[in-house]
Amino acid sequence: MTIEFPVPFAKMSGTGNDFIVIDHRTSLVSPEEQPDFVNKVCRRMFSVGADGVIFIEASEKADFSWQFYNADGSVAEMCGNGARCAARFAYAKGIAGRKMSFETLAGIIEAEVLDDEDVSLLMTQPFDYRTDLTVDVDGKTHDLFFMNSGVPHAVLFMDEGAEIPVKKWGHDIRFHEMFQPTGTNVNFVQYLDDGGIRVRTYERGVEDETRACGTGAVAGAIFAAAGTKVESPVTVITSGGEALTIVFDLQEDGTAENVYLRGPARIIYIGQLTAEALQ
Numbered sequence: 001m002t003i004e005f006p007v008p009f010a011k012m013s014g015t016g017n018d019f020i021v022i023d024h025r026t027s028l029v030s031p032e033e034q035p036d037f038v039n040k041v042c043r044r045m046f047s048v049g050a051d052g053v054i055f056i057e058a059s060e061k062a063d064f065s066w067q068f069y070n071a072d073g074s075v076a077e078m079c080g081n082g083a084r085c086a087a088r089f090a091y092a093k094g095i096a097g098r099k100m101s102f103e104t105l106a107g108i109i110e111a112e113v114l115d116d117e118d119v120s121l122l123m124t125q126p127f128d129y130r131t132d133l134t135v136d137v138d139g140k141t142h143d144l145f146f147m148n149s150g151v152p153h154a155v156l157f158m159d160e161g162a163e164i165p166v167k168k169w170g171h172d173i174r175f176h177e178m179f180q181p182t183g184t185n186v187n188f189v190q191y192l193d194d195g196g197i198r199v200r201t202y203e204r205g206v207e208d209e210t211r212a213c214g215t216g217a218v219a220g221a222i223f224a225a226a227g228t229k230v231e232s233p234v235t236v237i238t239s240g241g242e243a244l245t246i247v248f249d250l251q252e253d254g255t256a257e258n259v260y261l262r263g264p265a266r267i268i269y270i271g272q273l274t275a276e277a278l279q
């Protein structure tokens with residue numbers, strides 16, 4: 001194994017979506033080792049446990065670059081909650097100032113660390129909108145909306161108060177043939193009385209419901225606004241009960257421009273991974 005132990009890291013939480021963030025400007029884990037390393041350190045109860053791992057790397061085009069991994073060791077192009085954590089980490093470590101930009105596989109993200117623990121992100125432009133799809137779940141046909149807000153997202157609107165088996169339905173849709181070979185994240189959206197929405201997300205690469213998903217909140221908010229039931233800024237209540245704010249310019253055709261995602265990014269603890277974290 002080409003891993004330089006101990007590996008310093010920060011455990012971070014973006015509205016309950018939790019990550020291990022590693023300053024990797026000096027290489028500690030070789031690229032070939034990274035998927036297995038991630039898979040092992042993300043195991044809850046046996047290691048640190050997290051929804052993903054973020055390696056902060058040097059960049060020639062921006063303040064830094066990142067490599068984002070889901071808990072299962074798969075690479076994702078973007079992660080909204082992880083991006084807020086990466087920005088807060090970079091600011092805390094002096095890698096970037098309050099206002100920064102960083103490279104992701106989805107494109108350059110601009111971020112600003114605000115006065116409190118909040119971070120605001122200018123997201124990449126969503127694309128691949130589909131509003132003509134349906135899917136059969138639990139013996140019923142549901143309208144399904146789709147976009148790529150950095151990563152692929154399916155969105156289903158559910159009645160308020162409906163019991164939603166997120167893990168089962170999410171899994172079935174994530175692996176549905178219409179989304180192969182890449183698969184999709186799956187969001188279940190409910191309108192709230194106060195004008196906001198609740199979004200519960202089944203995440204690809206975690207293969208379960210997570211406590212929050214930033215790019216999923218973006219997709220849910222834009223489709224909800226296109227359906228004229230909410231307006232930007234949209235407050236999204238996540239599965240973990242915390243709020244994200246999505247700001248965007250809705251276009252006449254239902255697409256969105258200038259999409260911002262704002263919410264907390266907390267440094268829970270810092271530590272050092274030993275080789276035993278991989279056992």
Ligand SMILES: N[C@@H](CCC[C@H](N)C(=O)O)C(=O)O
Pocket residue numbers: 017070075076077078079080081082151152185203204205206210212213214215216
């Ligand atoms: N939790 C993230 C999304 C992470 C990537 C996703 N699981 C995928 O593989 O597409 C977010 O906050 O956006």
